[in-house]
Amino acid sequence: MASLLDMRRRIKSVKNTQQITKAMKMVAAAKLKRAQDRVTSSRPFALKMSDILGGLGSKVADEFSHPLLDERGDEKYLIVLVSADKGLAGAFNANVIKAVQAFMTTHSAKSTTMIPVGRKGRDFFKRRQIEFSEEYVGLTGSGQVKLTDAVEIAQKVIKTFTEDTTIDKVFIAFTEFKTVLSQKPVIEQLLPIPRAAGEDNGGAAQAEYIYEQSAAEIFGKLLPKHVETQIYKGMIESVASEQGSRMTAMDSASKNAGELIDTLTLNMNRIRQAAITKEIIEVVSGAAAA
Numbered sequence: 009m010a011s012l013l014d015m016r017r018r019i020k021s022v023k024n025t026q027q028i029t030k031a032m033k034m035v036a037a038a039k040l041k042r043a044q045d046r047v048t049s050s051r052p053f054a055l056k057m058s059d060i061l062g063g064l065g066s067k068v069a070d071e072f073s074h075p076l077l078d079e080r081g082d083e084k085y086l087i088v089l090v091s092a093d094k095g096l097a098g099a100f101n102a103n104v105i106k107a108v109q110a111f112m113t114t115h116s117a118k119s120t121t122m123i124p125v126g127r128k129g130r131d132f133f134k135r136r137q138i139e140f141s142e143e144y145v146g147l148t149g150s151g152q153v154k155l156t157d158a159v160e161i162a163q164k165v166i167k168t169f170t171e172d173t174t175i176d177k178v179f180i181a182f183t184e185f186k187t188v189l190s191q192k193p194v195i196e197q198l199l200p201i202p203r204a205a206g207e208d209n210g211g212a213a214q215a216e217y218i219y220e221q222s223a224a225e226i227f228g229k230l231l232p233k234h235v236e237t238q239i240y241k242g243m244i245e246s247v248a249s250e251q252g253s254r255m256t257a258m259d260s261a262s263k264n265a266g267e268l269i270d271t272l273t274l275n276m277n278r279i280r281q282a283a284i285t286k287e288i289i290e291v292v293s294g295a296a297a298a
Contacts, residue, residue: 091129
């Protein structure tokens with residue numbers, strides 16, 4: 009049986025851990041509010057960008073060619089995986105990694121290369137000998153995402169896709185933020201952009217666009233901007249999801265620590281009571297013997 013001193017030391021250790029988890033919950037809650045505001049403000053622009061480009065792509069002539077628009081085969085994929093740089097966020101990293109593993113298993117691609125954004129995803133797939141075109145770590149550790157970082161990643165993705173003609177499709181895997189308690193891993197196709205992406209809009213009338221410049225000039229400017237926007241959206245969605253998951257995990261950890269403290273305190277009181285009872289019995293026995 010543990011001694012009274014051991015129980016006191018363990019209770020003190022659990023209380024110290026509880027203070028840390030409570031502090032981490034408060035920090036995550038503060039970061040979540042800012043990240044959630046960025047997600048809310050960025051979604052309309054990203055969705056409208058996809059709708060406009062899909063609509064324009066469906067209306068240009070079939071013989072029109074653009075390296076970011078033209079369909080290729082279905083044998084090699086490039087996946088941009090957005091994960092966290094830190095742990096202690098519940099199942100946040102595990103869920104998006106499992107989604108990518110399931111995607112790689114169920115799809116027909118013969119090979120997959122990856123651009124991990126975040127230390128957790130990079131470390132996981134590095135141990136499994138997945139080829140990396142590039143890797144980015146330390147971009148989301150502060151809870152904020154810089155547009156310049158998203159632009160740099162997008163330029164790398166575009167360069168890899170245009171120069172390596174063996175890559176048929178580019179996907180981005182991230183965690184979509186829904187609520188503090190609900191985050192969903194999603195995998196979306198970045199490149200090539202489907203020409204008919206804007207044709208199906210739930211039965212709503214499609215807008216007619218009249219443009220003066222040539223299709224090549226318009227797509228030459230808008231398509232790279234679209235990739236930048238989608239990567240930036242995926243990164244801020246992932247950051248908001250990470251903070252929400254961390255806040256929930258730290259709240260659960262704090263509650264579990266409180267329950268453990270109560271249990272340990274009860275056991276400590278039982279040990280102390282047993283020691284007192286033993287001393288009383290020894291005193292009474294000694295007095296009776298005298």
